[in-house]
Amino acid sequence: MHLDDLEVRYLALGGMVTPGRGAPGGRRPAGPSVPVRVDVIDLARDVEVFAVRYAGLVAGTLRAGSSNTRSTVGALAYVGNNLGTAALEDPTLAVDVEGGAAKLRWRARRLVGEVASAFPVDVDCPECGLMSLWVHPGRGVVKCGVEDCGAEWTVGEIAVPVWSARQM
Ligand SMILES: [Zn+2]
Structure with missing residues (x-):
């Protein structure tokens, strides 16, 4: 649940920063730089780290040779598609993934104002x-x-x- 939504929100993060240094999947454009949304970039980075980490752990649990970690969305989808099977081997993995995805998703919701800040x-x-x-x-x-x-x-x-x- 959280994971599917996190994929969509990760893509949305890319649209919140002008393509440039640090933008998720972005290239550096020519021309003057625009103020950088550090909070957005930080969150995108954390989603990337989360995706790679858990794609690796899921692949390891399933003893699959490799996981799809060429893109963050690919890695998130890989985790989502295989978590059910991996959880049979390692139930705590599913709890960690859902918990981590829920936190990241909450941060993404707060960035777009769906959750009020403290x-x-x-x-x-x-x-x-x-x-x-x-x-x-x-x-x-x-x-x-x-x-x-x-x-x-x-x-x-x-x-x-x-x-x-x-x-x-
Ligand atoms: Zn006090």
């Missing part, structure tokens, strides 16, 4: 007392940003008035 609110943390709470709408949690505290609640467990949301 934002800070003017509320003191009930644990450490500092004004350090962040709402993570995509995950449905409120979390303290102080590293030593790290207190976390699900939205609803803690009162966070909407009007206190600070604009970034």
Whole structure:
């Protein structure tokens, strides 16, 4: 499920950056360079690493000589097509793939605004007392940003008035 969607979203990432340095599958165009979407390129890279890694692991599990890793989409499709069989040998592999694909997909959704980014609110943390709470709408949690505290609640467990949301 996540994997199929990740393929589509990976291709969409290529359209979000002007072809140039680091663009997925892109060539460097002549002419002036345009501001680079580092977040998009980072995510595309992570999808590429994920695709190659798991295509290799799936091929290894199936004792197939090679996997299709010539392209990222090919590698993702290879993983998707063979994961069911590989999972019979190694059930944790399927869990890792789905978990990893879900995270990457979530990042891709956040990039296009389908998932709202975290934002800070003017509320003191009930644990450490500092004004350090962040709402993570995509995950449905409120979390303290102080590293030593790290207190976390699900939205609803803690009162966070909407009007206190600070604009970034
Ligand atoms: Zn705290």
